[in-house]
Amino acid sequence: MERGTSLDRIIAKEVLRLNRHLPERRKTLAELLEERRPKVVTRDGHEHFFDREELELLASVLPRFMHHRLKIPILIELGGYGGKAFVRGKAETRAVCEILGMEWSFRQESVELNMLEVRELRRRLPTTTQYMFSVDHVIGGSNRAGSLRRGRGP
Numbered sequence: 001m002e003r004g005t006s007l008d009r010i011i012a013k014e015v016l017r018l019n020r021h022l023p024e025r026r027k028t029l030a031e032l033l034e035e036r037r038p039k040v041v042t043r044d045g046h047e048h049f050f051d052r053e054e055l056e057l058l059a060s061v062l063p064r065f066m067h068h069r070l071k072i073p074i075l076i077e078l079g080g081y082g083g084k085a086f087v088r089g090k091a092e093t094r095a096v097c098e099i100l101g102m103e104w105s106f107r108q109e110s111v112e113l114n115m116l117e118v119r120e121l122r123r124r125l126p127t128t129t130q131y132m133f134s135v136d137h138v139i140g141g142s143n144r145a146g147s148l149r150r151g152r153g154p
Contacts, residue, residue, distance in 0.1 A: 015134070024043055027072055051128070062091065076113070
């Protein structure tokens with residue numbers, strides 16, 4: 001498909017619509033732990049509240065200096081082929097790997113998850129993780145995720 005076609009624009013617009021549940025601004029774990037009722041405002045104007053027990057679980061698996069780096073909600077990127085999902089960001093990757101008992105490295109900036117791992121992650125962190133739909137995979141963009149190998153950074 002040629003880049004910039006009207007079909008590409010339609011698909012991109014639909015993906016934006018699918019992502020309206022995402023927050024306007026993600027907050028750090030440190031910020032949320034200080035709030036009495038931890039929440040973010042979504043792109044469609046709703047409030048999304050976080051379970052304090054999930055925040056404390058995340059705090060327990062990360063060193064304190066990473067509490068200021070971990071952005072919540074953790075985004076699970078969908079849209080690729082073959083039933084794979086991706087989590088990006090050093091702090092987010094480390095948190096997910098710790099929660100799921102997966103190996104990780106200090107240089108790792110993303111992790112590829114299969115659908116069983118996604119289901120387990122969502123079971124353990126239902127309020128602090130959210131799905132994000134990616135247009136890159138649908139219209140053949142950069143496809144960053146397609147070049148990653150399981151458990152390795154870019």
